[in-house]
Amino acid sequence: MPFDLNIPDALTQYLNAQALNETRIRLESYAADLLQEASRLETTSSAGNGEPQITSSMIADADLLLRRGYRQGRPNYWLIAGKIISPIGALATGFFTDAEKLKQPLMLAAFIILLIVTVTATVLVVVKE
Structure with missing residues (x-):
């Protein structure tokens, strides 16, 4: 009708x-x-x-x-991925903090990339929540 x-x-x-x-x-x-x-x-x-x-x-x-706004919407998969990447990235970044390893260019590049990914994921999770 x-x-x-x-x-x-x-x-x-x-x-x-x-x-x-x-x-x-x-x-x-x-x-x-x-x-x-x-x-x-x-x-x-x-x-x-x-x-x-x-x-x-x-x-x-x-x-x-x-x-x-009590109704739950669809889960945001990017937010869930960010919540997973953030602590794992922080833990992995901690393993790279050895000063002897950071003298190697490849390890330094990996450390910087991992740090950027971790910080970006953390900021996105905080902003979206």
Whole structure:
């Protein structure tokens, strides 16, 4: 069943055509997220007997969860990789700190590259969290 949303003209009178289109896209996206979250809530609360039924309280709870950001999104694989690389890189950098090994050009280059990768991964993890 189609669902139409009517917004009073007084609220949209200052929007140009692009802003109005963007508003429509964002509202449709939020509606899809809201219904998906309400469906998830219904699935967790139902016993599995009969047809699923989403109630008004589930819609209200889903709205609250979405607005407060409690819904977990997809895992960011780059962030997970950074969390793994950061401590391993720090440990490996510690093994290269021998002054005799750093006198060799190849070992020095490896140390610098490893240090750059470790620092970059650590900074990205801190910034993204």
